[in-house]
Amino acid sequence: MDLLPFDIWDEVFKYLHPLDLYNLSGVKYFRSYITRTDGSYLWRRARLNVKGFRTGPFPDCPPGLTEAQYARLMFTSLCSFCSRSRAQNIYWTFFIRSCKDCFKKHFVSCSKFLGMIPEPARSIFKNQRIEPTELLPYYEQGDQTKYLMTSDMVRLIREVIERLNTPRELDYLLQSKRYKLKEALTVAAQCSQWVQSSVEHRGDEVEALCAQRCGQILYALSNRLRNTELNGEVERLLQWKSDLFQYHPLINKPQALSNRSWGNMESTLIAFVREQQALRVKDVKDKIIVSRFLIAARFYAYWITTRGAQARLVFHPSTMDVCMTEDLLKILYLPLHIQVKGAHFTPLGPYFTRIVEGVTHGIMERLCRLMPPPQNPRTNPHDIRRTLTLTALFYCVHCKLGGMDVRDVAEHSCLLDIRHPDNPAVCKVLGHRPWNHDNKGVIFHHWASDACRRIAEACGLDSEATTLDYICQISAPGNLLLTCDACVSDSGERLEMTPAAMVKHLCAAHRDFTWNILEFPPKYWYCTECKHWEKTLDKLNRHVAQQHPGRLIDNGLRRLLDSENMLGRILSPPVVTVRRISRANRY
Numbered sequence: 106m107d108l109l110p111f112d113i114w115d116e117v118f119k120y121l122h123p124l125d126l127y128n129l130s131g132v133k134y135f136r137s138y139i140t141r142t143d144g145s146y147l148w149r150r151a152r153l154n155v156k157g158f159r160t161g162p163f164p165d166c167p168p169g170l171t172e173a174q175y176a177r178l179m180f181t182s183l184c185s186f187c188s189r190s191r192a193q194n195i196y197w198t199f200f201i202r203s204c205k206d207c208f209k210k211h212f213v214s215c216s217k218f219l220g221m222i223p224e225p226a227r228s229i230f231k232n233q234r235i236e237p238t239e240l241l242p243y244y245e246q247g248d249q250t251k252y253l254m255t256s257d258m259v260r261l262i263r264e265v266i267e268r269l270n271t272p273r274e275l276d277y278l279l280q281s282k283r284y285k286l287k288e289a290l291t292v293a294a295q296c297s298q299w300v301q302s303s304v305e306h307r308g309d310e311v312e313a314l315c316a317q318r319c320g321q322i323l324y325a326l327s328n329r330l331r332n333t334e335l336n337g338e339v340e341r342l343l344q345w346k347s348d349l350f351q352y353h354p355l356i357n358k359p360q361a362l363s364n365r366s367w368g369n370m371e372s373t374l375i376a377f378v379r380e381q382q383a384l385r386v387k388d389v390k391d392k393i394i395v396s397r398f399l400i401a402a403r404f405y406a407y408w409i410t411t412r413g414a415q416a417r418l419v420f421h422p423s424t425m426d427v428c429m430t431e432d433l434l435k436i437l438y439l440p441l442h443i444q445v446k447g448a449h450f451t452p453l454g455p456y457f458t459r460i461v462e463g464v465t466h467g468i469m470e471r472l473c474r475l476m477p478p479p480q481n482p483r484t485n486p487h488d489i490r491r492t493l494t495l496t497a498l499f500y501c502v503h504c505k506l507g508g509m510d511v512r513d514v515a516e517h518s519c520l521l522d523i524r525h526p527d528n529p530a531v532c533k534v535l536g537h538r539p540w541n542h543d544n545k546g547v548i549f550h551h552w553a554s555d556a557c558r559r560i561a562e563a564c565g566l567d568s569e570a571t572t573l574d575y576i577c578q579i580s581a582p583g584n585l586l587l588t589c590d591a592c593v594s595d596s597g598e599r600l601e602m603t604p605a606a607m608v609k610h611l612c613a614a615h616r617d618f619t620w621n622i623l624e625f626p627p628k629y630w631y632c633t634e635c636k637h638w639e640k641t642l643d644k645l646n647r648h649v650a651q652q653h654p655g656r657l658i659d660n661g662l663r664r665l666l667d668s669e670n671m672l673g674r675i676l677s678p679p680v681v682t683v684r685r686i687s688r689a690n691r692y
Contacts (some may be wrong), residue, residue, distance in 0.1 A: 111138055115147070123151045124180035130173050140173055148172035155303075163297055167200050167283075167292045178202060195300070197293035198242035199254055213258065215243065215251040221258060226265045229275070237261075240282040242289055243665050251501060314359035319351055321362040326374055335375070338382050345385045353377065390441060391530035391638070397437045398531045401428050404450040408457050419493065420512045420577070422464040425532060426539045430460050468515055468540055472499065473626045475549045481570055495571045496557045496609065500550035508553040508612035510573055510605070520546045550612075557608045560587065 114135070118126060126148060129138045134496060145166070152163040168177045177183065178200060181321060182421045184192040190204035203211070211220075217235045229235070230258060235244070241261060261282070268275040327339045342349050350356050355370045357584060402424045409421055429431065436449050453460065469489040478486050492511045500507040503519040514520070521537035541547055558568040587607045602610055 109554075114138070118147050119150045120154065121151050121153055123148060123176040126151045127173055127176040127180065140171070145172055151390050164292065164295045167289065167296070169289075170200055178477050179296075179421045180328060195297075196244050197297045198244060198290060200289075200293065211255055212244070212252040214257050218253065218258060218434055222262050223266070224302060225482075226262060226269060229265065235279070236304070240279065240286060242286060242293075268605075287626050311359040313690065314361075315351075315357050318358060318360060318362050319356050322356050322367070322370075322374070323650060325362070325367055326378070329371065330375070330378065335378055340377065342385060345388070349381060357470055363477075364685055384487055395531055395534050398428055398535060400431055401437060401444060402448060402535060408454075408461075412458070418461065418465055419469070420465065421539055422468065422515065423540060424463045425535050425537050426468070427461060428531075428535070430464060431538050432460055432530040456567070465515075469511065471512060471541070471544070472497070472514065472547075475499065475547070477549065477551075481569055484569060486688060490572075491569075493572045494569060495561050495566070495573060495604070496554045496568045498550045498557060499547050500553070503547060507550045508609040509550070509603065513574075514547055515540065519549075541626075551613050553608055557604070560604050560607060 106559055118129075118139075121129075126139060127136045138144065148166070155163050166172055170178070170249055178185070178195065180243060181202075182191045182193060183202065184190045184204045184207055185201040186203060186207040190206070190209075192202040192204045193200050215237050232410070235255055238251060241253050241257045243253050245251050263537060264278055265275065323339060323343075330338060355373060355375075360366075405424055405427050428437065433450075435451075436445060439445060439449075466489065469492045470487075472492045473487060473489050476491055477488075479491065484491070498507070498512045499509050499511075499512070501509065501517055501519050506517070506519075509517060518537075520541045561568040561571055587604060588601050
């Protein structure tokens with residue numbers, strides 16, 4: 106190599122990339138020749154070999170940088186300060202690359218500029234209102250904080266101090282700083298624009314190479330599978346997902362396909378096709394099943410509007426719960442080539458009440474298992490009618506809502522809107538899964554049940570025998586209303602609520618406090634037919650004469666219950682007061 110004259114090397118250098126020329130400048134034999142003062146033509150000629158720009162030729166070397174420094178800035182990721190870290194950010198106004206650690210060491214915010222200037226130089230900047238960004242290059246972050254290089258600031262301060270006694274030289278210095286800054290910003294904008302366009306162009310080249318490689322691989326793969334059971338599967342997969350192969354790690358490479366590389370990836374891609382075929386078949390099956398579930402959902406909605414009210418159900422289960430019954434699953438999972446229509450569900454019409462009752466019975470059984478054992482030993486603990494009693498209240502673990510009766514908890518959204526793990530596609534469309542699928546969403550609400558029991562006993566009711574329908578029946582005319590002493594309406598009146606509403610009110614507004622029920626006057630009179638009550642027997646007699654003419658009070662059809670009988674106190678208006686005595690954080 107030593108015997109070759111530099112004229113020959115000069116011919117070799119004109120075919121090199123600037124990065125290659127920069128690497129050769131680190132070799133002792135070439136350093137003096139490449140980095141000499143009159144050797145800039147070598148770098149300019151090397152820059153002509155750089156392709157991938159759209160906005161014009163490669164920008165010339167900025168003032169203040171050598172050709173080697175310029176090549177290092179543009180084509181390496183080395184930090185300009187420590188030369189070790191990989192610095193991806195180029196600060197074009199300074200023409201440097203910097204890592205995060207060096208940026209903190211060598212840069213300072215503009216707000217600290219005046220604090221670094223000693224007097225009397227500081228007064229010059231204040232009096233003439235000179236901003237440092239008018240004289241020095243700066244970098245602006247996203248939060249609009251401007252940073253200056255510390256060395257530039259120190260140099261400017263020193264030059265200003267040296268010219269304090271010569272105003273003309275000081276003015277010339279400031280003007281030259283402004284001119285150099287304007288020139289540097291222009292060159293920095295050109296370099297930044299070129300790099301950005303070069304990156305975009307390189308991205309287009311990579312994308313084109315990847316697309317070419319993908320086409321070659323798909324053609325070879327289709328030919329390989331032509332005489333197998335996977336014949337035509339590549340085309341079907343592309344129709345299913347057009348970009349399925351595009352981002353595969355073996356395909357998405359900016360490299361031309363060779364026979365050797367195809368041989369290495371052939372078995373892997375065939376296994377990939379088999380795997381995707383199974384997923385495609387499952388997806389097609391799920392779409393067919395989803396369409397069938399939607400037909401079943403419409404059939405169930407029609408049944409609710411036409412015959413659901415006649416069935417006298419406690420509540421209507423969710424659509425997903427009904428669809429997951431055995432009778433409907435036989436129709437929903439018929440062979441895929443059979444087109445399921447509404448006519449397939451019509452024969453279930455006479456039996457649909459039984460189907461829905463079965464789902465309802467199952468939910469009530471699960472709720473019954475959550476309830477504590479009954480206090481009365483004669484009561485069957487497995488009797489689902491216990492869930493219909495006044496004190497059968499439940500608590501949602503997800504949204505922390507308590508005081509829900511069997512109707513509320515069976516239709517509670519938290520227990521319905523989570524996807525079913527066994528059939529996610531169907532549940533995503535229908536919007537919910539079978540009720541409380543993981544058996545962890547609801548628990549028995551002991552606090553609300555105890556509150557309801559105390560209210561029922563104060564009203565003279567048997568808490569374990571009184572049903573929801575009964576309490577709603579006697580509360581409907583407004584005869585049985587409870588008042589919360591701790592709450593008033595906007596008009597300043599006490600809030601009056603039914604027993605069920607009072608329990609929910611206590612759970613929502615007074616959950617963290619103990620409370621007591623005040624006593625009420627003992628003598629009230631009650632009509633068992635229309636659930637009307639009066640304070641005196643004479644008023645009740647007038648009520649019977651007006652509302653039930655021709656009927657005897659004691660003929661067995663209606664009874665008057667006095668205060669000696671426990672049920673005679675049922676319609677007395679008890680007053681519920683909330684006394685903030687102590688915290689009670691229990692369910």
